[in-house]
Each structure stands twice: as structure tokens, then as C-alpha cells.
Amino acid sequence: MKSYILKRLFHSIFVLIGISVVVFIILHxxxxxxxxxxxxxxxxxxxxxxxxxxxxxxxxxxxxWRFFKGTLHGDFGLSFRHSQxxxxxxxxxxxxTIQLTITAMIIAMIIAVPVxxxxxxxxxxxxxxxxxxxxxxxxSTPVFWLGIMxxxxxxxxxxxxxSSGRGTLQHLILPAVTLGMFSMARTARMMxxxxxxVLGQEYMKTARxxxxxxxxxxxxxxxxxxLIPVVTIVGMELGTLLGGAVITETIFAWPGVGxxxxxxxxxxxxxxxxxxxxxxxxxxxxxxxxxxILYTYLDPRVKLG
Amino acid sequence: MNFLENAAKTxxxxxxxxxxxxxxxxxxxLLENKGAVFGLIMVLGVIFSAIFAPLISPHDPIxxxxxxxxxxxxxxxxxxxxxxxxxxxxGRDIVSRLxxxxxxxxxxxxxxxxxxxxxxxxxxxxxxFYGGKIDSVFMxxxxxxxxxxxxxxxxxxxxxxxxxxxxIIIVMGITGWVIYAxxxxxxxxxxxxxxxVMAVRALGGSNGRIIFNHLLPNVVPPVIVIITLxxxxxIIMEAALSFLGLGIQPPTPTWGGMLADGRVYLxxxxxxxxxxxxxxxLVVLGINLLGNWLRDMLDPRLTQL
Numbered sequence: 343m344k345s346y347i348l349k350r351l352f353h354s355i356f357v358l359i360g361i362s363v364v365v366f367i368i369l370h371x372x373x374x375x376x377x378x379x380x381x382x383x384x385x386x387x388x389x390x391x392x393x394x395x396x397x398x399x400x401x402x403x404x405x406x407w408r409f410f411k412g413t414l415h416g417d418f419g420l421s422f423r424h425s426q427x428x429x430x431x432x433x434x435x436x437x438x439t440i441q442l443t444i445t446a447m448i449i450a451m452i453i454a455v456p457v458x459x460x461x462x463x464x465x466x467x468x469x470x471x472x473x474x475x476x477x478x479x480x481x482s483t484p485v486f487w488l489g490i491m492x493x494x495x496x497x498x499x500x501x502x503x504x505s506s507g508r509g510t511l512q513h514l515i516l517p518a519v520t521l522g523m524f525s526m527a528r529t530a531r532m533m534x535x536x537x538x539x540v541l542g543q544e545y546m547k548t549a550r551x552x553x554x555x556x557x558x559x560x561x562x563x564x565x566x567x568x569l570i571p572v573v574t575i576v577g578m579e580l581g582t583l584l585g586g587a588v589i590t591e592t593i594f595a596w597p598g599v600g601x602x603x604x605x606x607x608x609x610x611x612x613x614x615x616x617x618x619x620x621x622x623x624x625x626x627x628x629x630x631x632x633x634x635i636l637y638t639y640l641d642p643r644v645k646l647g
Numbered sequence: 648m649n650f651l652e653n654a655a656k657t658x659x660x661x662x663x664x665x666x667x668x669x670x671x672x673x674x675x676x677l678l679e680n681k682g683a684v685f686g687l688i689m690v691l692g693v694i695f696s697a698i699f700a701p702l703i704s705p706h707d708p709i710x711x712x713x714x715x716x717x718x719x720x721x722x723x724x725x726x727x728x729x730x731x732x733x734x735x736x737x738g739r740d741i742v743s744r745l746x747x748x749x750x751x752x753x754x755x756x757x758x759x760x761x762x763x764x765x766x767x768x769x770x771x772x773x774x775x776f777y778g779g780k781i782d783s784v785f786m787x788x789x790x791x792x793x794x795x796x797x798x799x800x801x802x803x804x805x806x807x808x809x810x811x812x813x814x815i816i817i818v819m820g821i822t823g824w825v826i827y828a829x830x831x832x833x834x835x836x837x838x839x840x841x842x843x844v845m846a847v848r849a850l851g852g853s854n855g856r857i858i859f860n861h862l863l864p865n866v867v868p869p870v871i872v873i874i875t876l877x878x879x880x881x882i883i884m885e886a887a888l889s890f891l892g893l894g895i896q897p898p899t900p901t902w903g904g905m906l907a908d909g910r911v912y913l914x915x916x917x918x919x920x921x922x923x924x925x926x927x928x929l930v931v932l933g934i935n936l937l938g939n940w941l942r943d944m945l946d947p948r949l950t951q952l
Contacts, residue, residue, distance in 0.1 A: 353790070356787060357787070357791050360787065360794075361794055361795070363791075364791065369807070372807060482879070482931040482932035482935055483928050484886055484887065484924060484927050484928065486887060487906060487924030487925075487927065490913065491920075491924065494921070498913060498914055498917075585796030588802075589891070600799070607802055615803055618799075619795065619796075619799055622799065623795045626795075626796070
């Protein structure tokens with residue numbers, strides 16, 4: 343077990359280094375970061391001056407090493423627009439993104455798990471058809487359109503929820519539902535197929551043959567086993583949610599990291615872009631590391647490879 | 648006499664049954680599945696619209712007409728019979744723009760999917776066949792890539808490189824290879840130990856021959872299934888990029904761009920944002936249904952995708 347955790351930890355560190363390389367390369371894709379960073383109307387002398395100041399004339403490896411040392415200290419440079427450390431700006435917005443993502447995840451799971459279970463137990467019933475058609479629709483709906491339609495119905499027409507900003511619980515509902523929809527749909531379908539698989543197992547027959555009530559058979563025996571594969575995808579779903587947050591936050595003017603990153607991209611504020619991308623990717627790696635380690639405790643059958 | 652006639656008919660019928668080709672069998676199975684039929688109609692409809700856009704569009708999709716601004720769709724007050732789904736803020740016909748929008752959507756997503764399928768399949772074949780260092784390098788690369796919120800990485804790169812058709816296809820293509828590589832690699836890992844591979848090797852067949860003549864044909868079915876399911880994701884991705892202003896630039900009509908325009912006029916003119924999203928959803932739903940059917944036909948093991 344210990345060696346597995348160590349191996350997994352080492353692996354995560356490797357991925358983090360890979361992430362830092364990619365984040366570094368983004369800025370150098372055009373070959374001339376100075377031209378990218380300077381305003382459009384800067385003279386060529388100004389650009390040359392800036393190039394020297396920023397050390398863009400050094401060999402790429404030297405520059406990467408400098409960038410890497412910076413990230414270890416949490417130093418991504420100053421935001422060009424806000425003249426504040428880029429990392430501080432990102433960290434300031436982090437709680438909003440975490441709040442939104444976790445709420446979306448909770449809404450998705452609270453609805454998806456029962457829908458999946460009912461669909462599996464009442465297979466081919468009307469409930470099953472409604473649930474699975476809904477799931478298929480949910481998986482096919484673009485996040486950005488869903489957000490706009492929810493605003494149209496619930497903010498513009500009925501005026502039940504505000505269409506933008508953060509503050510009260512009301513502000514949270516629409517963005518969280520928008521963000522959670524895709525994961526909800528995918529999890530419901532997965533829960534259903536996982537449950538169906540468990541229901542066909544021999545030990546379910548045994549449980550029923552013992553004379554246990556149907557409710558007990560399902561809740562005690564089937565559900566516990568059917569949930570295992572669903573738990574593992576929670577970590578992977580988080581990646582989907584963090585990515586979806588970029589668009590959801592933009593639509594609902596939610597003051598999170600995703601919106602900050604998109605604005606920074608439009609403003610060519612690359613230190614902020616780099617800090618935001620690096621941090622979001624790191625969170626994903628960290629959560630998956632934790633999920634993997636927890637999983638070995640949850641399901642002893644898992645191969646420690 | 649009657650009996651003989653009947654017998655002849657029966658025999659004839661059996662003969663006909665035997666003559667049914669494999670293609671007809673597949674077609675019959677397809678027609679049994681209502682969802683797949685709907686999917687096929689959607690997919691063919693979009694391809695048809697994309698190819699014959701100039702012939703079937705009622706109006707010029709780019710032509711602006713100030714006097715016809717924001718006309719509502721049929722069934723509303725103050726409609727114009729020439730504009731079924733109304734007009735946008737520049738007086739352009741929504742129907743025509745939706746039809747032309749299919750072009751960008753199809754060209755970008757098909758190119759990106761083909762590119763990523765090619766890249767991923769080659770990497771998967773080599774990774775699985777040779778194993779060792781090549782394998783671990785590519786698989787770690789896959790881990791790094793999966794750690795990024797895909798959309799954030801894509802918009803960062805496109806913002807740096809500039810939003811043109813070529814860049815968008817390359818970025819979307821590169822971000823899509825992982826799933827093909829993983830599935831193909833897993834398949835190859837089990838295939839390479841099979842007797843027939845040993846036999847080819849014993850007969851002096853080169854590695855290249857084994858990979859391309861004997862392993863490749865076996866990984867085609869799962870790759871086709873992934874291609875269909877990835878098409879849906881790429882259509883949404885292209886729309887998301889256009890929605891954020893990083894897709895193909897105006898005045899070329901794109902579904903995502905129409906949605907972004909419509910968002911501004913949401914309170915007064917709901918139809919601007921509603922119809923493009925509805926089209927995206929229906930097309931993606933169609934592709935998903937067709938993809939699910941294909942998966943069940945070709946490779947039921949891929950249910951996790």
C-alpha cells in the first residue's frame with residue numbers, strides 16, 4: 343500500500359512538471375512572446391527593450407528553468423493589467439470557483455444516483471424511459487446554451503433567480519445547475535448500467551433467496567456495490583466541471599478563476615492566464631491523487647499497479 | 648395445387664432471405680432502432696445543409712438589412728412571412744445563417760476528429776506494440792494533457808496563435824488524441840500476444856507489416872465508435888470556441904457565434920439565442936444516438952465511453 347501511494351505521488355509530481363512545461367510553452371508558441379505581450383502600438387525599439395528586460399533573449403531552457411523556479415515559489419510574475427502578483431489574483435477568485443464546482447457536483451450526484459437506481463430497478467418502465475431520455479438530452483446540451491436558456495426562463499421571464507453575480511444562494515442555483523447538467527446526465531447513465539450489472543450477479547439471487555425484503559436487497563446489497571465505479575468517476579468528473587466552469591462563469595458573470603482566465607486571455611494578461619491554467623490543472627491532479635488513494639481503501643479488490 | 652403454390656412461395660421466400668446481403672441486415676437492424684434512425688436523419692440533414700447551403704438557403708446569410716432588424720419568428724406578432732425563424736440584430740435571416748453555420752461546424756469537427764483519430768491511433772499502435780520507453784513517454788503525456796481543463800487550454804492556445812480555421816482544427820485535433828491512443832493501445836496489448844501475430848513473425852514478417860497489416864484492421868471498429876462519439880464533443884467544442892469569440896471570425900455564420908450575438912438581445916429577442924442552440928443540441932443528440940447504436944453493433948465493450 344505504502345509503495346503504491348509513493349508511486350502515485352511520484353507520478354503526480356511528474357504530471358505537475360509536465361503541466362508547468364505546457365503552461366510555459368503557451369507563451370512561446372508564436373516564437374516571439376515580447377511582441378505578444380506588448381501593446382499593438384508599441385514601437386520596435388520598445389519591444390526590443392522589453393524583450394531584453396524580460397529575458398526573452400536567453401536560451402529557452404534557461405527561461406524555462408527561471409519560470410519553473412518561479413512556480414515553485416508561487417511566482418508567476420505581475421499581472422500586466424492589475425499590477426498585482428498573478429497568483430494572488432487567481433487565489434482571490436478560487437473560493438468562488440470551488441463553491442460553484444462543489445455545488446454543481448452535489449446537485450449532479452443528488453439527482454443522478456436516484457435516477458440511475460430507479461431506472462435500473464424499473465427497467466423499461468416509463469420512469470426508466472423518461473430518466474434515460476433526459477440523461478441523453480442532458481449529455482447533448484451545450485453548457486453555454488443551457489445557461490442562456492435558464493437565464494431566459496428563470497431570470498428574464500419568471501424573475502425567480504438573478505442572471506449574474508455572486509452573493510446569495512439564489513445567485514448560485516442557475517450556474518450550478520448549468521455546470522452540473524452534463525455530469526448529472528453521464529452519472530445517471532453510468533449508475534443505471536452499474537446497478538443493472540450488480541442486479542444480475544449471483545449474490546443478489548442469494549440475498550433474495552434468504553428471504554430479505556426487496557428494499558433491503560437493493561439498499562444493502564446492490565447499492566453498495568453499484569456505487570463503487572461511480573465513486574471513481576467523481577474525480578474524473580471534477581476535470582469536466584473545472585473545464586465547464588470556464589464557460590459557466592463567463593455566462594453568469596460568476597467571479598471565479600474561469601472568468602478571470604477568459605478575461606485575462608482577451609486582455610493578453612498572460613501571467614494571469616498561466617497562473618490560472620496551472621492552478622486549475624494542479625487541483626485536478628491533486629483531487630485525482632486523493633480519490634485514487636481513497637479508492638484503494640474503499641475497494642480492496644483494486645489492483646495496486 | 649394450393650398446397651404446392653404455397654410451398655413454392657415459401658421456398659422462394661427462403662431463397663430471397665438467403666440472398667439478403669450484410670448491408671441489408673445492418674440496415675434492417677438500424678431501422679428497428681428508433682433513436683438510431685433519428686440520429687441518421689439528423690446527421691444526413693446537417694451534411695446535406697452544409698453541402699447544398701447556397702441552394703437551399705432562402706436568403707443571403709451575410710446580407711444586412713436595417714429595415715428588417717430583429718423580426719420575430721412565425722407565430723409571433725409582427726412577423727414577416729419571408730423569415731421563418733425571424734432575423735437577427737443586423738436584419739440577417741436566421742434560417743439561412745443556421746444552414747450556412749452547418750458548414751463551419753462540419754468542416755471543423757470532421758477535420759479535428761480525423762486528425763485526432765489519426766494521431767491517436769498511430770500513437771496507440773506504436774505504444775502498445777513496442778511498449779517500454781515509447782509507451783511510457785506517450786502515456787505520461789496523455790496524463791499531463793488530461794489534467795488540463797480542455798477548453799481553457801484550447802482558448803489560451805488559440806488566443807496566442809490567432810483564431811483561424813487551420814489553428815482551430817489543429818488545436819482541437821491535438822487535444823483529442825488521448826482517448827484513441829488509450830483504447831487502441833489496450834487493444835494492441837492483448838492482440839500482440841495472439842497466435843496469428845506470432846505466426847506472422849515466425850514467417851519473417853516485419854514489425855511494420857504486423858502493425859499495419861494485422862493489428863490496424865483489428866482496432867478499426869473501436870476507433871470508428873470513438874470517432875462518432877467524439878464528433879459530438881467536437882461540434883460542441885467548436886460552438887464553444889465561437890461563442891467565446893475565438894472561433895471562425897464574423898461575418899462567417901457559426902452556430903456558436905450566433906448564440907453569442909443572441910445573448911446580448913436575450914431580453915428583447917429570445918429567438919436569436921434559442922434556435923442556434925436548439926440546432927446544436929439536436930445534431931449532437933443525433934450523433935450520440937447513432938454512436939450508441941454503432942457501439943452496440945461493433946463493440947459493446949466500450950459502454951464506458
